[in-house]
Amino acid sequence: MTVINGPTAGTKIDTGKQRQARITGFILLGIAILITLFFAPDAAGNATFRLSRPTDAIPVPNLVVPGGPFIYVAATILAFLGVRQFLHGGTKWTSLSLGIGLAIAVAAFLVWATAGKAFSLTGMLQATMVRAVPIALGGLAGVLSERVAVVNIAIEGMLLAGAFTGALVGSLIGGFGGLAAAIAVGGVFGFILAALVVTYRMDQIIAGVVINLFVLGFTSYVSSQVFAEYRSLNNAPVFRSVKIPILGDIPVIGPMFFNQNIFVYGALIMVAVATYYLFHTRLGLRARAVGEHPRAADTLGINVYRTRYINVTLAGMVAGFGGAWFTLGSVGRFDEGMTGGRGFIGLAAMIFGRWHPVGALAAALVFGFADSLQQKLALLQTPIPSEFLAMAPYIATIIVVAGLVGRARAPAADGKPYVKE
Amino acid sequence: MTDLSMNDLMKAKVIGRTEIEDLVVVPLFAIIVALLLGAVAMLATNVDLGTIGLSYLALLKGSVGSLNAISETLTAAAPLVLAGLGLALGFRAGLFNIGAEGQIVTGGIAAVITGFSFAGLPTLILLPMSLLAGALAGALYASIAGFLKATTGAHEVISTIMLNLISYRLLDYLLRMPAIQKEGRADPISKSVPEAAELPRLLSFLDPNLRVHAGIFLVLIAVAIVYWLLFRSKLGFEFRASGENAEAARFAGIHSSVIIVAAMATAGALAGLAGANQVLGVLGRATPGFSAGLGFDAIAVALLGRSHPVGVLFAGLLFGALEAGGRQMQVDAGVSIDLIGIIQALIIVFIAAPLLVRAIFPWGFRRDREGGS
Numbered sequence: 001m002t003v004i005n006g007p008t009a010g011t012k013i014d015t016g017k018q019r020q021a022r023i024t025g026f027i028l029l030g031i032a033i034l035i036t037l038f039f040a041p042d043a044a045g046n047a048t049f050r051l052s053r054p055t056d057a058i059p060v061p062n063l064v065v066p067g068g069p070f071i072y073v074a075a076t077i078l079a080f081l082g083v084r085q086f087l088h089g090g091t092k093w094t095s096l097s098l099g100i101g102l103a104i105a106v107a108a109f110l111v112w113a114t115a116g117k118a119f120s121l122t123g124m125l126q127a128t129m130v131r132a133v134p135i136a137l138g139g140l141a142g143v144l145s146e147r148v149a150v151v152n153i154a155i156e157g158m159l160l161a162g163a164f165t166g167a168l169v170g171s172l173i174g175g176f177g178g179l180a181a182a183i184a185v186g187g188v189f190g191f192i193l194a195a196l197v198v199t200y201r202m203d204q205i206i207a208g209v210v211i212n213l214f215v216l217g218f219t220s221y222v223s224s225q226v227f228a229e230y231r232s233l234n235n236a237p238v239f240r241s242v243k244i245p246i247l248g249d250i251p252v253i254g255p256m257f258f259n260q261n262i263f264v265y266g267a268l269i270m271v272a273v274a275t276y277y278l279f280h281t282r283l284g285l286r287a288r289a290v291g292e293h294p295r296a297a298d299t300l301g302i303n304v305y306r307t308r309y310i311n312v313t314l315a316g317m318v319a320g321f322g323g324a325w326f327t328l329g330s331v332g333r334f335d336e337g338m339t340g341g342r343g344f345i346g347l348a349a350m351i352f353g354r355w356h357p358v359g360a361l362a363a364a365l366v367f368g369f370a371d372s373l374q375q376k377l378a379l380l381q382t383p384i385p386s387e388f389l390a391m392a393p394y395i396a397t398i399i400v401v402a403g404l405v406g407r408a409r410a411p412a413a414d415g416k417p418y419v420k421e
Numbered sequence: 422m423t424d425l426s427m428n429d430l431m432k433a434k435v436i437g438r439t440e441i442e443d444l445v446v447v448p449l450f451a452i453i454v455a456l457l458l459g460a461v462a463m464l465a466t467n468v469d470l471g472t473i474g475l476s477y478l479a480l481l482k483g484s485v486g487s488l489n490a491i492s493e494t495l496t497a498a499a500p501l502v503l504a505g506l507g508l509a510l511g512f513r514a515g516l517f518n519i520g521a522e523g524q525i526v527t528g529g530i531a532a533v534i535t536g537f538s539f540a541g542l543p544t545l546i547l548l549p550m551s552l553l554a555g556a557l558a559g560a561l562y563a564s565i566a567g568f569l570k571a572t573t574g575a576h577e578v579i580s581t582i583m584l585n586l587i588s589y590r591l592l593d594y595l596l597r598m599p600a601i602q603k604e605g606r607a608d609p610i611s612k613s614v615p616e617a618a619e620l621p622r623l624l625s626f627l628d629p630n631l632r633v634h635a636g637i638f639l640v641l642i643a644v645a646i647v648y649w650l651l652f653r654s655k656l657g658f659e660f661r662a663s664g665e666n667a668e669a670a671r672f673a674g675i676h677s678s679v680i681i682v683a684a685m686a687t688a689g690a691l692a693g694l695a696g697a698n699q700v701l702g703v704l705g706r707a708t709p710g711f712s713a714g715l716g717f718d719a720i721a722v723a724l725l726g727r728s729h730p731v732g733v734l735f736a737g738l739l740f741g742a743l744e745a746g747g748r749q750m751q752v753d754a755g756v757s758i759d760l761i762g763i764i765q766a767l768i769i770v771f772i773a774a775p776l777l778v779r780a781i782f783p784w785g786f787r788r789d790r791e792g793g794s
Contacts, residue, residue: 401579
């Protein structure tokens with residue numbers, strides 16, 4: 001955990017950065033070799049990426065990449081980056097190299113999988129954004145509560161509660177009512193979490209696990225006890241995509257950002273607002289102070305308990321909104337345990353994004369990309385078993401967490417209860 | 422994130438009056454309140470009072486009301502206790518291992534593969550071999566997360582969650598491999614374990630339907646070993662020291678990297694054993710999702726048992742009883758077994774937040790005490 005500086009660095013004692021650089025170099029070289037061995041031999045023909053759809057206002061020609069040459073070029077760049085890490089490791093380029101390296105690896109993989117076929121890049125980017133929404137909102141909820149030093153394992157439960165409420169209330173009084181109710185219920189669970197850990201000083205992780213268990217139990221119970229019988233209670237309207245006039249026509253990224261439903265716009269706005277709130281307002285500064293050093297914050301007259309209550313409740317509301325995506329934003333129907341671990345992936349996105357809203361969104365996009373990639377690749381019929389494709393995002397997360405942000409720093413007081421003297 | 426939040430779980434216990442209140446009175450109140458609130462949930466979903474009474478009777482009957490009920494309770498409790506012990510050990514060492522689910526999956530599939538691959542061997546060799554394979558697979562799988570944490574600092578919460586998700590896909594893939602998939606089946610299902618590799622049923626001479634199997638001895642042995650390991654051995658001391666204060670432990674000459682990998686591997690071995698226990702004792706084969714969320718319930722069991730081996734045993738028995746009783750409840754009263762999830766969650770809330778119970782029942786406790794555990 002500590003970086004040892006100074007002239008003592010012999011063979012045994014290593015600075016953390018150098019070691020990290022060597023690990024990165026090793027990973028990059030490994031990928032380069034893998035690509036040359038496995039992808040190059042059968043990447044015959046051109047890979048065609050469709051950048052626009054027939055209905056688009058501004059047609060863009062297809063991007064055609066020659067398979068074989070591209071892969072050799074990619075492998076060369078990767079090998080260069082890897083060797084560079086070995087020779088001049090420990091500089092600030094380590095993280096950047098790994099990031100670029102992984103991006104090149106993904107590109108090479110795509111070219112290999114599409115070689116001789118055609119593939120809609122625009123469609124995949126649009127799906128990426130959609131699938132990133134619950135993860136990004138889960139991650140944002142994590143950022144909001146961990147910045148005030150409350151570990152939020154309960155995101156999964158809050159998402160599920162939002163999904164459930166959205167379906168139930170949405171079926172009764174319509175989409176917007178359902179959305180408002182989902183946000184409110186998410187907020188209630190946020191408040192309960194705050195009450196348990198702040199006022200009743202329960203262990204934060206236990207409190208989170210308990211909320212997850214409770215929500216899973218309650219929603220599954222109602223869904224099998226009530227929804228099975230009264231189907232009309234579980235048939236909510238779905239928010240359709242709304243195209244923003246001019247921006248939505250921009251080629252490639254237009255459909256990704258500006259032709260989506262209310263949840264995508266909401267997530268983008270919330271990330272922006274949360275960034276502004278946390279880093280550019282007085283209240284945000286106070287919240288972060290509570291997360292880093294509650295006693296000092298208390299001494300300065302900041303009400304630690306109230307700050308934690310407010311921020312964790314806000315986090316719950318964000319997660320409730322994200323949860324509504326599962327029902328009101330996609331299928332309109334609630335199924336038991338339908339969040340499927342997205343809350344935990346959101347937590348990973350939060351750490352991956354270094355406890356920053358924008359970072360969490362970026363990390364969520366990586367997950368969303370991997371998620372939609374796997375779905376599209378099933379159509380391309382690659383020889384790789386679909387199970388391994390499905391694993392890829394998780395393996396990538398592990399590699400990234402180990403190599404890129406291995407020592408990301410959480411707020412200093414994260415997870416500790418504060419007892420006012 | 423977790424090193425210090427776990428501190429409460431790891432404080433040494435000295436039995437005193439308040440301890441008895443915490444260990445006996447609080448759990449009793451917790452169970453009663455949880456059942457009452459469960460009844461409220463049923464009322465809210467249009468279940469009439471008579472059915473509520475009937476369902477709680479069924480819950481009791483299904484968990485301890487007959488020999489078969491007790492057998493079911495023990496069968497359900499066994500994997501929870503085994504995996505819970507592993508998690509508890511990790512918590513003591515300051516590791517929040519969410520990966521029991523993945524370790525159960527890998528342990529289970531390894532035990533099945535070993536079982537049918539060496540089908541000719543006698544029970545005395547094959548059964549221990551299959552169990553060992555399960556434990557080893559779980560240990561190896563968990564040490565991936567331990568190794569990554571020790572060498573690169575990758576947070577174990579993330580890596581174990583990812584390993585869980587990977588294990589499900591791995592299982593789906595393995596179950597379709599020709600060497601593993603049952604002959605003549607199109608759906609993903611493994612070959613059956615030969616009888617020689619099954620954990621023998623203990624009471625089949627009374628009634629062949631009694632499912633309780635030799636796995637419960639495994640559980641008792643595991644409780645004893647984990648107790649010894651944690652509180653009587655040097656390694657266990659090092660686990661606990663690193664959990665309490667990693668920095669101090671490092672200055673005392675404890676190799677934190679070795680401890681992290683060792684703790685994860687031991688936890689994984691126990692979870693893998695839980696998986697082996699399921700496939701060799703109950704299911705007889707591996708199917709997609711055979712872990713059935715046991716690894717997550719085990720987290721609750723470990724927390725409820727306050728990361729103490731004996732506590733985990735009792736918590737596992739309680740959860741097993743609720744599970745077995747819940748099935749009876751579903752049959753007798755037509756109330757969904759998912760109600761059990763609500764009751765389990767409420768019990769943990771009240772046990773883990775003694776301050777909350779004291780606030781609800783001020784008369785149940787001595788007046789002169791301020792603050793919780």
